Amino acid sequence: MYQKISKTILGTATALALVASTAAAEELRAWNIHTDGHPNTAAMDRFAELVAEKTGGDVNVEVFHGGVLGSQPDALEQVQLGAIDVGNFNLGPIGPIVQEANLVSLPFIFKSVDHMFRVMDGPAGEKVAMGMANAGIMPIGWFDAGARSFYNNTGPINSPDDVAGMKIRVMNNDLFTGMVNAMGGNGTPMAFAEVYQSLSTGVVDGAENNLPSFQSVGHFEVAGFYSLSEHLIIPECICVNTALFEGLSADNQAALVAAAEEASVYQRELWAEQTQASRKAVEAAGVQINEIADKGPFQVAMAPVYADYLAANPSMVELVELAQSTE
Ligand code: BDP
Secondary structure, eight states, X not given: OHHHHHHHHHHHHHHHHHHHHHXXXXXXXXXXXXXXXXXXXXXXXXXXXXXXXXXXXXXXXXXXXXXXXXXXXXXXXXXXXXXXXXXXXXXGGGXXXXXXXXXXXXXXXXXXXXXXXXXXXXXXXXXXXXXXXXXXXXXXXXXXXXXXXXXXXXXXXXXXXGTTTOEEEEOSOHHHHHHHHTTTOEEEEOOGGGHHHHHHHTSSSEEEEOHHHXXXXXXXXXXXXXXXXXXXXXXXXXXXEHHHHHHSOHHHHHHHHHXXXXXXXXXXXXXXXXXXXHHHXXXXXXXXXXXOSOOHHHHHHHHHHHHHHHHHOGGXXXXXXXXXXXX
């Protein structure tokens, strides 16, 4: 008798638990601009798998690749509103929304990718993360996006003078238009998805990006010169809508953070491999990779971008100094 009752109770409890967990299961939609074969696509898929595994199915992430949920500036707005829950974002287009994020969009602020990660893992990175979280875009993992360099189809770029007169596509941020304009060029913000056609029809003369992205969306087919200016080292995030994250149980929050950390480690491994592989692939396709012997003149030409930005945003001076003084 006892056994029978307890079985019934247990059965009911299990059924209730199932109902409860079904009702509480969070179905998240994630934005990713990249296509198959790009390290970030693999890392976002890994993140989704890990979240399901670590939350025992309480939280499920469906990743929409290839930017099908919209351009990056639009997707950022959607995450702020909670219409998209998660995204792999570059911090460049976050600058117009979150002032602290502009730290990483100042040209030549970091000495290397390692230096960038040391800054992001320290107090300056914490300030950037807080600013983002307060704006509704909470970073829970940092991805490597290497360094961005200029590419075009008329010849190698060796000095800022070579950029003068060129129309160069940049991501959406006044700092980037200012950066190109400081060299006498014409910085033109444009959605990533439009760059291929704009390069091939001559709407723009060039663009700037890291090697994996230059390859993955075929820009190398319409821009035969890639010059290693490495003027921007901008991290990327796995970011979650802040209110949604805060509404999760403590266990599920921890699971999401652990999943993002693991996916970020994986992404950084893939990134290093892909950077080499992309360089080889585009060279094999006929792209001329141009080493720039002296990047000093680029730094000098872009220095007014810093001065103007800090004059207009004095509250950023301390954060910039904190980053610059990080060993
Ligand atoms: C890629 C970034 C992506 C940007 C893109 C761009 O990963 O987030 O949207 O550059 O240039 O490297 O727009």
